Amino acid sequence: MSKLVYLVPLFPLLGFLINGLGRKSLSKSMISLIGSGVILASFIVSVMLFFDVKANGASVITLFDFIKADGFQIPFAFQVDQLSSLFLLIITGVGFLIHLYSSAYMQDEEPQHYGRYFSYLNLFVFSMLLLVLGANYVIMFIGWEGVGLCSYLLIGFWFKNNDYNYAAKKAFIMNRIGDLGFLLAVFWLLFRLGTVSYGDVFANISKLSSFDITGITMLLFVGAMGKSAQIPLYTWLPDAMAGPTPVSALIHAATMVTAGIYMIARSNILYTMAPATQTVVAVIGLSTAILAATIALQQNDIKKVLAYSTVSQLGYMFLGLGVGAYTGAVFHVMTHAFFKALLFLGAGSVIHAMHHEQDIRKMGGLKKYLPITHITFLLACLAIAGIPPFSGFFSKDEILTAAFGKNPLYYIIGVGGALMTAFYMFRLYTLTFLGNFRGTHEQEHHLHESPWQMTFPLIILAILSVFGGFLGIPEVFAKDAHSLEHFLSPIFAGSEKITGEHAHLAASQEYIMMGVSTILIAIMIGIAISRYKKYQLNTDENTGLSKVLEHKWYVDELYNAVIVNPLNAIAGFCKNIIEKSGIDGLVNGAGRLVGYGSRQLRLLQSGQVGNYILIMVLAMVVFVLVWFNDNAIMNFLNKIL
Amino acid sequence: MPIQYYIYLCLTLFSIGIIGVLTRRNAIIVFMCVELMLNAVNLLLVAFSKMHHGVALGSSPTTMVGIEGQIFVFFIMVVAAAEVSVGLAIIVMMYRNTHSVDINFLNRLKN
Numbered sequence: 001m002s003k004l005v006y007l008v009p010l011f012p013l014l015g016f017l018i019n020g021l022g023r024k025s026l027s028k029s030m031i032s033l034i035g036s037g038v039i040l041a042s043f044i045v046s047v048m049l050f051f052d053v054k055a056n057g058a059s060v061i062t063l064f065d066f067i068k069a070d071g072f073q074i075p076f077a078f079q080v081d082q083l084s085s086l087f088l089l090i091i092t093g094v095g096f097l098i099h100l101y102s103s104a105y106m107q108d109e110e111p112q113h114y115g116r117y118f119s120y121l122n123l124f125v126f127s128m129l130l131l132v133l134g135a136n137y138v139i140m141f142i143g144w145e146g147v148g149l150c151s152y153l154l155i156g157f158w159f160k161n162n163d164y165n166y167a168a169k170k171a172f173i174m175n176r177i178g179d180l181g182f183l184l185a186v187f188w189l190l191f192r193l194g195t196v197s198y199g200d201v202f203a204n205i206s207k208l209s210s211f212d213i214t215g216i217t218m219l220l221f222v223g224a225m226g227k228s229a230q231i232p233l234y235t236w237l238p239d240a241m242a243g244p245t246p247v248s249a250l251i252h253a254a255t256m257v258t259a260g261i262y263m264i265a266r267s268n269i270l271y272t273m274a275p276a277t278q279t280v281v282a283v284i285g286l287s288t289a290i291l292a293a294t295i296a297l298q299q300n301d302i303k304k305v306l307a308y309s310t311v312s313q314l315g316y317m318f319l320g321l322g323v324g325a326y327t328g329a330v331f332h333v334m335t336h337a338f339f340k341a342l343l344f345l346g347a348g349s350v351i352h353a354m355h356h357e358q359d360i361r362k363m364g365g366l367k368k369y370l371p372i373t374h375i376t377f378l379l380a381c382l383a384i385a386g387i388p389p390f391s392g393f394f395s396k397d398e399i400l401t402a403a404f405g406k407n408p409l410y411y412i413i414g415v416g417g418a419l420m421t422a423f424y425m426f427r428l429y430t431l432t433f434l435g436n437f438r439g440t441h442e443q444e445h446h447l448h449e450s451p452w453q454m455t456f457p458l459i460i461l462a463i464l465s466v467f468g469g470f471l472g473i474p475e476v477f478a479k480d481a482h483s484l485e486h487f488l489s490p491i492f493a494g495s496e497k498i499t500g501e502h503a504h505l506a507a508s509q510e511y512i513m514m515g516v517s518t519i520l521i522a523i524m525i526g527i528a529i530s531r532y533k534k535y536q537l538n539t540d541e542n543t544g545l546s547k548v549l550e551h552k553w554y555v556d557e558l559y560n561a562v563i564v565n566p567l568n569a570i571a572g573f574c575k576n577i578i579e580k581s582g583i584d585g586l587v588n589g590a591g592r593l594v595g596y597g598s599r600q601l602r603l604l605q606s607g608q609v610g611n612y613i614l615i616m617v618l619a620m621v622v623f624v625l626v627w628f629n630d631n632a633i634m635n636f637l638n639k640i641l
Numbered sequence: 642m643p644i645q646y647y648i649y650l651c652l653t654l655f656s657i658g659i660i661g662v663l664t665r666r667n668a669i670i671v672f673m674c675v676e677l678m679l680n681a682v683n684l685l686l687v688a689f690s691k692m693h694h695g696v697a698l699g700s701s702p703t704t705m706v707g708i709e710g711q712i713f714v715f716f717i718m719v720v721a722a723a724e725v726s727v728g729l730a731i732i733v734m735m736y737r738n739t740h741s742v743d744i745n746f747l748n749r750l751k752n
Contacts, residue, residue, distance in 0.1 A: 608744075608745060609744040609745075610663065610664075610666075610744060610745065613662055613663060613671075614663055617659060617662075617663065
């Protein structure tokens with residue numbers, strides 16, 4: 001059964017090839033049918049694999065020998081175990097819903113661009129599947145690079161706009177900086193252990209010194225920083241909102257950005273043995289969570305708020321990984337995929353209805369025009385804020401409780417971030433859906449609910465956001481009810497053994513913490529709704545702290561000043577001085593020299609016969625002297641000269 | 642006669658020929674000087690042939706040792722004749738086109 005795992009990435013690859021090559025000849029309905037159909041097929045196979053893993057456990061399927069060199073070999077193998085099958089379900093399931101949504105959202109495009117879009121999306125799903133299915137770090141890296149490439153292609157999808165191209169370039173370059181760290185870690189592993197397969201690495205971990213482990217995990221985390229948008233490599237994600245909204249939903253909410261978390265969850269033994277790195281991961285995750293939350297408080301573009309929200313939630317996931325709550329982090333990945341994809345798709349529905357207006361200050365009162373979008377968006381906001389019994393509550397709570405166990409300060413700051421999350425999400429909700437409509441009459445006339453291809457995914461994702469949390473009920477509520485933890489326990493067994501049994505908080509203390517945080521969150525929601533319900537459109541400039549937050553703490557400007565401008569200056573210097581004067585001078589000079597020489601040489605051809613005869617005679621004389629190198633002639637010459 | 646006399650004579654003739662070729666303007670005179678050079682060489686060859694043959698005769702009366710020089714003279718004469726015929730044909734064509742036999746006038750190969 002698990003031998004069929006190769007089908008899972010094969011279907012999207014076929015979809016990519018067919019849609020990509022046939023984009024000028026296929027019709028739009030055919031393109032969307034193929035594009036979405038292959039993902040549905042992968043989803044069905046993933047479900048079968050999931051049940052197979054649940055019944056029979058993990059397996060490694062080798063397809064062929066990829067790299068075989070003296071001393072090491074890297075097979076092209078897939079690892080089908082609990083972690084990868086869970087991620088497969090998320091990727092193909094949410095991916096299918098987003099493909100379905102895109103078939104209606106991108107209807108205004110010409111058929112060849114429509115085909116190009118679906119081929120890129122399929123290529124992305126293929127790469128992501130390679131990433132999670134790989135049985136060694138190299139296959140994962142192939143997928144890692146592939147998703148980076150597809151992110152670039154899809155962000156810059158509307159390539160006629162130069163700003164979008166800059167955003168795509170920025171995303172790809174920052175990704176690449178992270179990839180360098182990842183590659184160095186892979187080389188280090190290969191050098192030390194001679195293998196990069198998960199099974200071999202984790203079995204031979206005792207052969208690595210603690211310096212090795214710390215270095216490797218830090219470098220892997222640098223890769224995760226780039227891919228999953230942590231400080232300092234996060235600024236590409238808000239700019240990536242230049243791409244179509246379903247792209248933002250798929251790549252920058254549900255899948256690509258979770259690649260870093262998957263990688264660290266997969267390497268959990270390495271991280272558990274490097275507590276220094278874990279602290280770094282936790283601190284960076286927490287600071288990213290807070291920083292992004294503060295910026296989101298003052299953003300006015302609906303997608304930018306969601307982008308910063310994604311960065312913030314990713315920070316929480318890394319916090320979970322950093323304190324050893326691996327299951328919690330993976331759980332949060334799952335619930336986040338549901339509600340963030342739902343939020344982005346809902347935002348897309350709103351943008352579609354508002355005819356591509358994205359400024360929330362110009363929206364309002366949309367709840368009576370877009371009922372399904374409104375309800376699903378509200379459910380997603382409640383989930384992300386962490387109100388029980390929605391899914392976000394369970395996953396976030398698990399992370400925060402584990403953080404409290406490591407260091408109470410993590411918990412306090414984390415709860416602060418959660419309060420900000422609740423506030424800005426409900427600010428977004430209120431400004432968009434409640435109150436009075438603040439747009440033009442023209443826009444109001446055109447407001448309509450989206451077609452079924454767009455609302456059906458919204459409904460499915462809403463159901464998942466509401467009930468998805470019940471997969472991970474914590475111990476205080478019911479003993480042994482955390483089905484996700486049971487399912488994933490073989491993956492994290494190694495780490496569990498090393499850290500030992502962690503001290504459980506008293507049940508009463510946990511209830512109090514949960515209750516207090518829930519009440520505080522509810523209060524924040526109330527404040528947000530009441531403050532923004534009567535919002536009037538005004539164009540006052542923000543001042544003071546609001547201005548700093550609106551300008552994203554001027555981080556982009558800082559990067560521009562410190563990194564981008566000096567690099568451009570160096571490049572300019574190279575171009576003007578080294579290239580123009582130096583190298584061009586040399587090359588052109590050689591040409592000019594040849595020209596001058598040949599002009600001088602041309603004068604030899606005077607056409608005068610006498611000249612020619614003279615030269616012939618002189619040449620003969622020289623020839624005779626050289627050839628018949630006779631002592632007598634030489635002495636004679638020396639005597640007379 | 643000692644061989645040096647022949648050598649000096651031929652040297653003188655050859656140099657006169659060379660100077661003539663380099664300095665004269667009339668194409669026919671240049672030809673004559675070329676002939677002069679060739680004949681100087683012929684003379685030298687014959688003289689040396691006689692010298693070598695004379696030396697070889699001393700050891701065995703019926704030897705044919707030094708004769709190659711005289712035979713080679715015939716070859717040179719043949720070449721001279723052929724070259725003259727071709728050269729004069731070129732001069733005639735030259736005259737027909739430009740009505741002059743001045744070699745400085747023919748610089749159509751210039752540049």
